[in-house]
Amino acid sequence: xxxxxxxHCVFLITRGEIVEGSQELNRLGYDVETYPTTQDISCxxxxxxxxxxxxxxxxxxxxxxxxxxxxxxxxxxxxxxxxADDDFIIFGESDATPVTEAEKLYNSLxxxxxxxxxxxxxxxxxxxxxxxxxxxxxxxxxxxxxLPPGTRSKLNTSVWGTHALVIPSAKRRKxxxxxxNYRLPTDNALEAACYRKELIMRxxxxxxxxxxxxxxxxxxxxSYACRERKIALCLAITRKEQIENLxxxxxxxxxxxxxxxxxxxxxxxxxxxxxxxxxxxxxFHGINEELLTLRLFPDSNQATAFANTVRNxxxxxxxxxxxxxxxxxxxxxxxxxxxxxxxxxxxxxxxxFEQRPSHQSITFTxxxxxxxxxxxxxxxxxxxxxxIPAIPPEQQNQYKNTPELxxxxxxxxxxxxxxxxxxxxxxxxxxxxxx
Numbered sequence: 001x002x003x004x005x006x007x008h009c010v011f012l013i014t015r016g017e018i019v020e021g022s023q024e025l026n027r028l029g030y031d032v033e034t035y036p037t038t039q040d041i042s043c044x045x046x047x048x049x050x051x052x053x054x055x056x057x058x059x060x061x062x063x064x065x066x067x068x069x070x071x072x073x074x075x076x077x078x079x080x081x082x083x084a085d086d087d088f089i090i091f092g093e094s095d096a097t098p099v100t101e102a103e104k105l106y107n108s109l110x111x112x113x114x115x116x117x118x119x120x121x122x123x124x125x126x127x128x129x130x131x132x133x134x135x136x137x138x139x140x141x142x143x144x145x146x147l148p149p150g151t152r153s154k155l156n157t158s159v160w161g162t163h164a165l166v167i168p169s170a171k172r173r174k175x176x177x178x179x180x181n182y183r184l185p186t187d188n189a190l191e192a193a194c195y196r197k198e199l200i201m202r203x204x205x206x207x208x209x210x211x212x213x214x215x216x217x218x219x220x221x222x223s224y225a226c227r228e229r230k231i232a233l234c235l236a237i238t239r240k241e242q243i244e245n246l247x248x249x250x251x252x253x254x255x256x257x258x259x260x261x262x263x264x265x266x267x268x269x270x271x272x273x274x275x276x277x278x279x280x281x282x283x284f285h286g287i288n289e290e291l292l293t294l295r296l297f298p299d300s301n302q303a304t305a306f307a308n309t310v311r312n313x314x315x316x317x318x319x320x321x322x323x324x325x326x327x328x329x330x331x332x333x334x335x336x337x338x339x340x341x342x343x344x345x346x347x348x349x350x351x352x353f354e355q356r357p358s359h360q361s362i363t364f365t366x367x368x369x370x371x372x373x374x375x376x377x378x379x380x381x382x383x384x385x386x387x388i389p390a391i392p393p394e395q396q397n398q399y400k401n402t403p404e405l406x407x408x409x410x411x412x413x414x415x416x417x418x419x420x421x422x423x424x425x426x427x428x429x430x431x432x433x434x435x
Contacts, residue, residue: 006030007102009090010083012037012073020212021097029102034094035080037073039227044072046183048192055192056184063346065227067185070162074186075176078167087113087168090124090209096163097212099135105208108142109166112202116144120171121190121201123147128160129210136206144202147194162186164209174199228260229319229339236305237326239269243279245326250283250292258335262318265294266308272296301400307378310371321366323407328363337426338365341419349415352407353423364407373410374403 006029011019013034019025025032074091083089088109090096098105109122122144136142167175175190178199182189193199233253237246246265253263263286267275275296286292297308306323315321320342324330331337341351342365351365366374381399399406 007088007090007106008086009033009092009096010035010077011092011094011096012070012077013094017094018215020095020214024097024099028098028100030090030098035073035077037069038076039069041068041072043075043180044068045180047181049183052182052184052192055195056188062185062188063183063348065343065345065347068347070186071179071189074162075179078172079176084169084172087170088166090164090166092162092164092209095211095214096209097132098209099133100206100208104136104142108144112144113168116202118200119144119202120167120174120199122166123201123203124164124166124208125161125210126204126207129207130213131210132212133207133210136208141206143205145205147191147201147203160187161211162190163211227343228258229342230317231258231261231320231322231335231339232310232315232318233261233263233322233324234306234309235263235265235324235326236302236309237265237267237269238299238302238305240274242326243267243270246279247282249324249326249330250286252330252332253335254286254289254291255332256335257333258339261291261335263292264309264313265292266297266305266311267294268297268299268305268308270296301397303374303378303400303403303406306403307375311375315368315371319368321368321371323364323366323403325363337423338419341417341422345417346415349417350411351417351419352411353418353420362404362408364404364411366407366411367414370407370410370414373414374406377406377410 009025009030009032011032011034013019014037019032019034022032078091088106105124112119112122178189178193179186182192184192190199190201194201235246235249237243246267250263250265253261267279270279280287280294283292283294287294293313295308297305300308310321320338322335322338338351342349345351348367348369350367350370352362354362377399
């Protein structure tokens, strides 16, 4: 093979991942280089958003931390100046695995680039495939045809993935701007740009690359977006009988494997003397380590007690708010599990899980918007503007005394996921009992 025809691959990789097709890449004549993913999404502009509703009415379901980090990582990778002199680099992800010899694919790409210089992207696969396809044997298998514009279904295989793309150097700034501006996962962003005639993408008639199943290593993280979110733990103690539960909960969370959190406790139902003489000294180590904020409030209903946990506090830096039940036991890794679960969820969704086996207690993890809606209701129970219609006076006490009803209402309207089955699967994997 001519040295100049040895295609170079640059694949995104996250800690715990490997280049799945390394043997095939070497055997078929490809060079491969890995490129680290980034958690920094500050570059994303999201300027193209609401007008996409007619193309992707379900787009917010896929606006996950994973998708946003992948967009940012792709931008960094394709704009890296080290690759600026090579029009034939194959950009993709670490599961991309070839079935076509590099020299044959190079010859096809070179011909198509010369004949269709207006093309912005050559996609080296036709549809989603996770098993090794047959090697291309006919000349037409090496043809690239334009992606026809048009609205597609949510999981249509013909627009799946960005795991193997060739982007000529002169076109990379244009593609980067699409990833920065379109509030969509990378593959859907490219499809939407084609639909709006802002982009020309030609797709292979054969799967020259496929997605080899990933090897899950011991330290495997959730790709692209597994970062520690700052979590506020909100614990309301409303009776003197719950004080022992307070001590137990604080000791438990002081030993959590997850560290990016703070406990906000609102205590009522006890005297000020008892609070200062007995409660504060018992938990002073948590206060001293700046992991705990503990305040005393007058007696109140359950909704107000929960709101008191963060009332008048600076909570602007917190990304998740966990409403704790003081009578429940929580696993030592529960915050790590919650954080990992939110990695695969839409950015503004909340979550909840039911305590087993009684199903009587629900633990909610709220995104800031949902927490803000709850606080708005607590201040003005007649309505939450734009979210919940006016609540009849006869029902307001029910919401005040059973905040689970209100949280269920709010999260169902703003978006949420049930993580109960996720926790059950974890309990089977790590051989321990989860709540």
